[in-house]
Amino acid sequence: MILLNTSFHMHLSVEDSFLAWVRNDYTAALSAYPGMGAPTLARLLVQPDPETVSYCFQMTADDEQTAIAWHDSDIASALRDDLSRRFGERLVHFTTYMKILPLQ
Numbered sequence: 001m002i003l004l005n006t007s008f009h010m011h012l013s014v015e016d017s018f019l020a021w022v023r024n025d026y027t028a029a030l031s032a033y034p035g036m037g038a039p040t041l042a043r044l045l046v047q048p049d050p051e052t053v054s055y056c057f058q059m060t061a062d063d064e065q066t067a068i069a070w071h072d073s074d075i076a077s078a079l080r081d082d083l084s085r086r087f088g089e090r091l092v093h094f095t096t097y098m099k100i101l102p103l104q
Contacts, residue, residue, distance in 0.1 A: 002061040003098040004036075004070070009054045010091040018091060022057060025082070029075050030059050035066035060100070067097050 010018055022041060030036050037060050044054040061067035070076055083091065 001100040002064050002067045003100050004059050004061055004067045004095065005098060006057045006093055006095045007054065008057070008091060008093045009052060010087065012051055012053055014087050014090045015053050018055070018087065021083070021086065022055070026057065026079060029079055030070070033070050033073070033075065035062040036060070036070055064097060064099075071095060 008018065008022075027039050027041075030039060040058045042056045042058070044056065047053060061070065083093070
């Protein structure tokens, strides 16, 4: 199982709009993609700058190929373009793939 983590760092002025976008557009697109599941949205408690806020959106994928296929899909590309168009330089993001390991 793969954990797909996307971290978003933004200016406070776009926080509400970003949350609406991630809850409505991003989550719906990811949830409809085969092999993806268990979405989680978390707000980081540490703010390195008082005018910024950070969030992590995590979702599981059945395997690494599914995670990469999602990330490289036309749907994901369109979402990234939409994110850039809406928020421009007031928001940056990056995605990390992680393998979930058993604890025992």
